[in-house]
Amino acid sequence: MSDARRRALPVPTPETEHFWQGTAAGELRLQRCGACEQVYFPPRPFCPACASRDVEVFRASGRATLYSYVINHRPGPGFDAPHSIAVVQLEEGPRMMTNVVGCPQTPEALELDMPLEVTFEKMSDEIALPLFQPGASR
Amino acid sequence: MKPNTVAIVGAAETTDLGKVPGLSQLQLHADAALNTMADAGLGPADIDGVATAGESPVGVAHYLGITPRWVDGTGVGGCSFMLHVRHAAAAIHAGHCTTVLITHGESGRSQVGRAGYRSAPSSLGGQFEAPYGPVGPPTLFTLPVLRYMKDWGLTHEQLATVAVVQREWAARNPRASYREPITVDDVLSSRMIAYPFRKLQCCLVTDGGGALILTSAERARDFPQPVVTIVGTGESSETPMVSQMEDFTTSRAFRVAGSQAFAEAGITHSDVDHLMIYDAFAHLPIYGLEDLGFVGRGEAGAFIEERHTAPGGSLPLNTNGGGLSYMHSGMYGMYALQESVRQLRGTAPAQVEGAQVSIAHGVGGMFAASGTVVLTNQA
Numbered sequence: 001m002s003d004a005r006r007r008a009l010p011v012p013t014p015e016t017e018h019f020w021q022g023t024a025a026g027e028l029r030l031q032r033c034g035a036c037e038q039v040y041f042p043p044r045p046f047c048p049a050c051a052s053r054d055v056e057v058f059r060a061s062g063r064a065t066l067y068s069y070v071i072n073h074r075p076g077p078g079f080d081a082p083h084s085i086a087v088v089q090l091e092e093g094p095r096m097m098t099n100v101v102g103c104p105q106t107p108e109a110l111e112l113d114m115p116l117e118v119t120f121e122k123m124s125d126e127i128a129l130p131l132f133q134p135g136a137s138r
Numbered sequence: 139m140k141p142n143t144v145a146i147v148g149a150a151e152t153t154d155l156g157k158v159p160g161l162s163q164l165q166l167h168a169d170a171a172l173n174t175m176a177d178a179g180l181g182p183a184d185i186d187g188v189a190t191a192g193e194s195p196v197g198v199a200h201y202l203g204i205t206p207r208w209v210d211g212t213g214v215g216g217c218s219f220m221l222h223v224r225h226a227a228a229a230i231h232a233g234h235c236t237t238v239l240i241t242h243g244e245s246g247r248s249q250v251g252r253a254g255y256r257s258a259p260s261s262l263g264g265q266f267e268a269p270y271g272p273v274g275p276p277t278l279f280t281l282p283v284l285r286y287m288k289d290w291g292l293t294h295e296q297l298a299t300v301a302v303v304q305r306e307w308a309a310r311n312p313r314a315s316y317r318e319p320i321t322v323d324d325v326l327s328s329r330m331i332a333y334p335f336r337k338l339q340c341c342l343v344t345d346g347g348g349a350l351i352l353t354s355a356e357r358a359r360d361f362p363q364p365v366v367t368i369v370g371t372g373e374s375s376e377t378p379m380v381s382q383m384e385d386f387t388t389s390r391a392f393r394v395a396g397s398q399a400f401a402e403a404g405i406t407h408s409d410v411d412h413l414m415i416y417d418a419f420a421h422l423p424i425y426g427l428e429d430l431g432f433v434g435r436g437e438a439g440a441f442i443e444e445r446h447t448a449p450g451g452s453l454p455l456n457t458n459g460g461g462l463s464y465m466h467s468g469m470y471g472m473y474a475l476q477e478s479v480r481q482l483r484g485t486a487p488a489q490v491e492g493a494q495v496s497i498a499h500g501v502g503g504m505f506a507a508s509g510t511v512v513l514t515n516q517a
C-alpha cells in the first residue's frame with residue numbers, strides 16, 4: 001500500500017483507548033459482559049445486549065473468517081487501488097471492518113468464509129491498525 | 139383503512155434538476171419550497187411548521203420568512219424526509235401546528251454552499267471504519283452485497299438487471315438524467331467502482347431539491363391539487379457503521395419501519411399499486427422488496443429479472459428512474475416521495491394507470507436508518 005501515514009487514522013476516546021493500546025502492543029482486545037457473557041465490539045464501557053456495566057477486556061484469538069468485502073477501485077489517501085475493504089467475523093462473535101492483506105486483491109483470492117488471522121500494521125507512534133491475512137483453518 | 143388524518147397538499151421539485159451550479163444549496167431548498175407553496179396556493183405566512191435535513195430548519199425558515207411554531211431537524215440521512223412526514227403528521231394530528239413545509243435541497247454535484255459531511259476521527263466510524271480506506275458510500279453501502287450473493291444466490295446479472303429496468307422507467311421521464319436504454323452487458327462492462335459494483339449500479343450525483351406541504355385531511359379538499367393522504371408511516375434506525383449491521387443480508391431498520399407502516403395503514407401487499415424503494419445502489423431494491431415483505435428471502439433478484447417491477451409488471455417500482463437514472467443529490471428520499479405523490483395525483487410521466495396506494499421507502503446512511511410512508515388518493 002502507498003504511504004500509510006496519509007490514512008485517516010483513528011483518534012481514541014477514553015472508552016476505546018484499551019483497544020488501540022492493545023493493537024499497539026500486538027493484541028486484539030474485545031470486551032465481554034460479566035452478567036450475560038456477550039462478547040462485543042466496538043468498545044464501550046457497558047454491554048450492548050443487557051446494559052450491564054460489569055464488563056471486562058480480554059485478548060481475542062485473532063482468528064476470523066471473511067464475512068463480506070468490496071474491492072475499492074477509487075483509492076483514498078494512503079491506499080493504492082485496488083484494495084479490499086472487508087468485514088471479518090471474529091471467532092469470538094463480533095464483526096469488524098478491516099483490510100485483507102497478504103494476498104492478491106481479487107475476487108478469486110478473496111473467498112467468503114476463508115480463514116484469516118490478525119496482523120498489526122504500525123501507522124504512527126500511537127496507532128497500529130488490525131489487518132487480517134489468510135490464515136490456517138481450525 | 140383507518141380514518142385519514144393528514145394529507146399532502148403541496149408537492150414540487152426544484153425547477154431544474156441535474157447540474158444546477160447557479161443555485162446554492164440553501165437556494166435549492168428555497169426554489170423547491172417556492173414551487174411547492176405555488177402548487178398548494180399558499181404563502182410563507184400560511185406555514186407554521188418547518189422540517190428539513192442537510193440544512194438547519196432554523197436557517198430554512200428564516201430564509202423563507204416563516205415563523206414556525208413547530209420545528210423538526212431530524213437528520214438521519216436520505217430517508218429523513220420520510221421521518222419528517224411521519225413526525226409532521228403526528229404534530230398536525232396533535233394540534234401542534236396546522237401546515238408543515240418539508241424541504242430538501244442539495245448541491246451534490248456542484249457543491250455550491252454545501253457544508254459536506256465527514257465523520258470525526260474520534261467518532262466510532264472514524265476509529266473503526268475510516269482507517270480502512272472507504273471513499274464514501276460507493277465503498278460502504280456496497281459492503282454487504284457479496285454476503286447476500288453467497289447466502290441467497292443472487293447473480294451479478296440479476297444485480298445488473300436492477301439498473302437496466304430502472305433505465306426503462308427513466309426513458310419515459312423527460313426530467314431523468316439518463317434516458318438511453320442500457321443492457322446487462324452495458325452494466326457489467328461499465329467502470330469498476332468497488333467490486334462487485336460498477337458505475338451503472340451506483341447512483342448519480344446531481345443537484346436539486348423538493349418540498350412537501352402537509353395539512354389536515356379535513357382542510358385538504360380546499361386545495362387545488364388532488365388529495366393525497368398519509369395512511370401509514372414507520373421509522374427506525376440500526377447502526378451508524380455498516381460493518382456493525384446485525385445481518386448483511388437484511389436490514390433491521392427496513393423491517394421495523396416497513397412493518398409499522400403496513401400495520402398503521404391496515405393494508406396488505408396486494409393493495410400496493412406503486413412502490414418507491416430508495417436506490418442509492420443496485421442492491422437496495424433487492425433488500426427493500428424482501429424486507430418490506432413483497433417477496434420472500436432470496437427471491438427479489440429473480441422477481442426483478444422476471445420483470446415484475448418493470449413497465450407493464452405487477453409491481454411498478456422506482457418509476458421515475460430512481461437514484462440510478464433519475465437523479466440523486468445525496469439525500470434522495472424526497473424524490474421518492476415526490477414520485478409517489480405524482481403517481482397518486484395522476485401526473486407522473488410514467489403514470490401507473492389507476493394507482494390508488496403508493497409506498498415510498500427510504501434508507502438513511504448506509505443501512506443506518508429507514509422511513510416508510512404509505513399514501514393513498516382514496517379518501
